[in-house]
Amino acid sequence: MWERGLVLSAPGKAILHGEHAVVHGKVALAVALDLRTFLRLRPCAEGRVCVRLPGVGVLRSWDIPSLQALRSGFAGKRWEEERAAPVGSRPCPVTQWDPRAADFDESKPPSVEQLDTLREFAGIAAEASAPESLATLAFLYMCLAISAKYGDVPSVDILVWSELPTGAGLGSSAAYAVCLAAALLSACRAISCPLKEGESTARWTEEELTLINSWAFQGERVIHGNPSGVDNAVGTWGGALRYQSGKITPLKRVPMLRILLTNTKVPRSTKVLVAGVKEKILKFPAIMNPVLDSIDAISQECQSVLEVMSANSSPEHYPVLEELFDINQHHLNVIGVGHPSLDRLCRVTASHGLHSKLTGAGGGGCGITLLRPDTSALAMEAAKRDLCACGFECWETSIGAPGVTLHSSSSLKAEVLHVFAES
Amino acid sequence: MWERGLVLSAPGKAILHGEHAVVHGKVALAVALDLRTFLRLRPCAEGRVCVRLPGVGVLRSWDIPSLQALRSGFAGKRWEEERAAPVGSRPCPVTQWDPRAADFDESKPPSVEQLDTLREFAGIAAEASAPESLATLAFLYMCLAISAKYGDVPSVDILVWSELPTGAGLGSSAAYAVCLAAALLSACRAISCPLKEGESTARWTEEELTLINSWAFQGERVIHGNPSGVDNAVGTWGGALRYQSGKITPLKRVPMLRILLTNTKVPRSTKVLVAGVKEKILKFPAIMNPVLDSIDAISQECQSVLEVMSANSSPEHYPVLEELFDINQHHLNVIGVGHPSLDRLCRVTASHGLHSKLTGAGGGGCGITLLRPDTSALAMEAAKRDLCACGFECWETSIGAPGVTLHSSSSLKAEVLHVFAES
DSSP states (O other): OOOOOOEEEEEEEEEEEEETGGTTTTEEEEEEEEEEEEEEEEETTSEEEEEEEEGGEEEEEEEEEHHHHHHHHHHHHHHHHHHHHGGGOOOGGGGOOTTSSSSTTSSSSHHHHHHHHHHHHHTTOOOOOSHHHHHHHHHHHHHHHEEEEEEEEOEEEEEEEEESSSTSSSSSHHHHHHHHHHHHHHHHHHHOOOTTTOEEOOOOOOHHHHHHHHHHHHHHHHHHSSOSSSHHHHHHHEEEEETTTTTEEEOOOOOOOEEEEEOOOOOOHHHHHHHHHHHHHHHHHHHHHHHHHHHHHHHHHHHHHHHHHHHHTTTTTHHEEEEEEEHHHHHHHHHHHHHHHHHHHHHHHHHOOEEEEESOOSSSSEEEEETTTTOOHHHEEEEEHHHTTOOEEEEEEESSSBBBBBOOGGGHHHHHHHHHHOO | OGOOOOOEEEEEEEEEEOGGGGGOOOOEEEEEEEEEEEEEEEEHHHHHHHHEGGGGEEEEEEEHHHHHHHHHHHHHHHHHHHHOGGGOOOOOOOOOOTTTTTOOOOOOOOOOOHHHHHHHHOOTTTTTOSHHHHHHHHHHHHHHHHHHHHSSSOOEEEEEEESSOOSSSOOOOHHHHHHHHHHHHTTSSSOOOOOOOOOOOEEEHHHHHHHHHHHHHHHHHHHHHSOOOOHHHHHHHHHHHEEETTTTEEOOOOOOOEEEEOOOOOOOOOOHHHHHHHHHHHHHHHHHHHHHHHHHHHHHHHHHHHHHHHSSOTHHHHHHHHHHHHHHHHHHHOOOOOOOOHHOOOOHHHTTOOEEEEEEEEESSEEEEETTOOOHHHHHHHHHHHHHHOOOOEEEEEEEEBBBBBGGGSSSOOHHHHHHHHO
């Protein structure tokens, strides 16, 4: 099927509640954003694999024999390293060389040696962390690993374009990794092509989604080192999921809710913010721990409301969701991850009767504003105008969006068709 | 001693932490404000008792025989009622008539009948709740009750003037009741006059303060019906006290701290706000109860810091007190007692590097802003100017002020001397 080409997409993610508290064992709710990354896979005849990400300026291609040589080089190199190294200095268990197992497996994290070799192959500096470098590295790793397991990736041309900004905590790297995993697994026939003639969209079976997710997680590991796996799970399954102490549970049913997503464009370091929260908890444990408990209860209350809404949505649910936003925004300020730009965002939207909270790491970054079904286009445009006047960037979108999806070309929206036609 | 006249004063109060949470069994910290109510007691020769409160427009006087007749009338009236009433319909225990006990006692709340009789005597309408009516009623009650227990109040002229606004939750009625209790008990010689020649101020013994406090509480009961007793305790002992589940514990040592007290002048109903908090707790118990626990921990942390500061004040304590203000202000918003005017107050002071929270009932009313010892007069004047530009009223004062105090006339500040000279 894929030989005629295919187009698929995966959603970004936002944290609805529980950011930071999740680090301390509390429940977080992550939701799929209807800002999506689109991937077009097309066969190409020249015995090459080509990847293009016009949004981040990537245009790379490799001939298949050199990728094959690279892959087989790994095994030889690892054998030599294994024999040369004294027993005591052998690599740590995570990257330990086992000649009986595959070099690449979706259950094993990419090894430092593998990534070093791929960087060298692609001409990427050791410490390069720009999106284009990491996107290229993730592509190469996934391409080699999937072909090692399921047979050579055939000659393909892959084009990726995203509605998501990078580095804004909206899961753009995970949406990319999910798209790549689905495309490469499809190209290797490890998963089916569920799109039937005449259908505009289709999704994979639960089993296939689990495989896509596990390979997308490998891509995320290449990009982020030690990701939680939440972002790729949201990109794969869509909707909303509950995350606690490493356990990810997709919610059975979730309503699609309109939101405004605003990027304050204030840069921040998630690592510094997480450390600040930890410091506050150590400084005032009796004051801060109850706040984390309250955030945990907010996530759980929100989950209940979303589940009820998906069964039977009623206008009375919106004030509750709004109140939970307001309360959590205060709590996030209490634990020290607020920012004047986020206060401003909340104030501006409040002046239009809308309720907002930061989403993700805080300290700047993005805010999420709930829209009611009856929020008028006029009110929303006015809010967007005022937010843009603050220097912020706004997207009107939805949460609870579907996960990784196959699209028929005819069903794509004009903007995506335009990008694909131009590239 | 008092025959030469005496001047005494009592402080107002502010809640530092724990407002609203205290209703749900948590710790509150109340502090004495150095905004004071002053009372001048002077003998007058005409066999009259005169009370003047130029600030609220009270100028009343009664001849002593009519007060005596009123007092003895109570006993007669109660006897008649007692004989006329069928046994089953006798008054409830609190107001039960016991011919062997005094009609007035500081341990018994004023009865409805007593207050009705006093209202009739003073020409005050049954439902009158204006400060001047309640102040007159409290004076009459305390005057009769104290003279019933300790002998006739002699011919005196009482002048009261206050730096405290009424109805702003700053304990103005308690400061008045404490001053009245101290003055009337002094006039009846139930307490000593501890001011020695050459001293500028003096305070009473612990035992005398306990007596003053219990009579001030009676005055508060006349004014408020069912007060907590915190305000009169702060007015009597000054400094700071901890209040939890009806138990009042003065802190042993408290530093005097500079503050800015701001009245937003937004009117609010404490009853409605308290009911709103209760409703929120019932609606979201798992979210709200931890917030009350966190507020409790804030009060306790603040108490520790104040105790350490009073022993060994250091600049490093101020950021902690400021952080506790910020956190509690968020919590008070979460439990629903914030107000846009209070948000504005906090924002304005924050723009001058100062930290504020609401104090008392919230929903408008007053905010308290901590000043550091090194907050420059310039910065503070700028903050005051910006707050006044919002239509707010500001006082630069201190917390941790002394409780009820006797003053030598020569030690009074000019403003008080001026008021006393004019009246």
